[in-house]
Amino acid sequence: MSTAQQAASAVTTPPAPPARETDGRTRHRSLGRRVLARPEVGALIAAIGVYLFFFAAAPSFRETSALATVLYQASVMGIMALPVALLMIGGEFDLSAGVAVTTSALTAAILSFQLSMNVWTGVFVALIVSLAVGAFNGWLLIKTGLPSFLVTLGSFLILQGANLAVTKIFTGNVASDSIADMDGFDQAKKVFASEFTIGDVSFKITIVYWLVFAAIATWLLLRTKFGNWIFAVGGSQDSARAVGVPVKFTKIALFMGVGAGAWFVGMHLLFSFNTVQSGEGVGNEFLYIIAAVIGGCLLTGGYGSAIGPVIGAFIFGMVSQGIVYANWNPDWFKAFLGVMLLVAALVNLWVRRQATRR
Secondary structure (H helix, E strand, O other): OOHHHHHHHHHHOOOOOOOOOOOOOOOOOOHHHHHHOOOOHHHHHHHHHHHHHHHHHOHHHHOHHHHHHHHHHHHHHHHHHHHHHHHHHOOOOOOOHHHHHHHHHHHHHHHHHHOOOOHHHHHHHHHHHHHHHHHHHHHHHHHHOOOHHHHHHHHHHHHHHHHHHHHHHHHOOOEOOOOOOOOOHHHHHHHHOOEEEEOOEEEEHHHHHHHHHHHHHHHHHHHOHHHHHHHHHHHOHHHHHHOOOOHHHHHHHHHHHHHHHHHHHHHHHHHHHOOOEOOOOOOHHHHHHHHHHHOOOOOOOOOOOOHHHHHHHHHHHHHHHHHHHOOOOHHHHHHHHHHHHHHHHHHHHHHHHHHHOO
């Protein structure tokens, strides 16, 4: 080949591209690994195990009516577990969530009864109060820099004392007066505490609300800018602020979301039983957190899903009712729930390690 031909060949022939370097972060993961990376997978495995266990141990657990009861227990727990889980993904806790439910119900009941007003007035005032409690928790957290554990523990004690003291002032006892015969009660009951029938089995409307709220929360987390903000502030608040995430707004909004959940559950309880005991709700905040943790939410924030707490609440419903259907001593319920929490946490840890293993 002549010198001119060699030069022309060098011009027209492109150089070979360099070999692409890969590492563990860019290597393609298998479908199994991607599935295991989902936060709710560990909870789903645990839920299947619990269901099969009670299905074998308690024959009455297999009936459709039992499923309706389990779903009802899970829905009341799960509606609150959803905003609590979102708050935990955002890196915070709310220990006042349990008594906030009672505060909401008492506000609506006492205001409606004492002022002889349509119950819907009490419902809307209760919503304002619940959102204000959530906003106060978020504002105080941002303003002081105190851990959410301390801020909401203070709110928990304030609300617990106010629930009892205010109820005694207006009613003379520890429960609100019945509002069953007041204007608007029947309409409100249809919204918050009605039932529907499938075949011969009645289901509570809270089951539908629970699933709808779960779908909305999933969309919020995975398809909106606010969902990205939640993961960002939970992962690293300083880094999130550095890239323009409105940390203050996000955290206050998450606390107000817990307030909105407390309002809804409080209205359900009020219109289901017509009256509210002022001492109710204490300890339920831990059950909401347990449902979220079983569902795959990390206590350190920045990781979790909305489907996980749905499964966690379903496990709670199965355990609480399965023990009854199995004719076991209900005193063992909390012990069984504690075991489930530890097992679920270990399963979630193992799942995450398998998903991130190279």
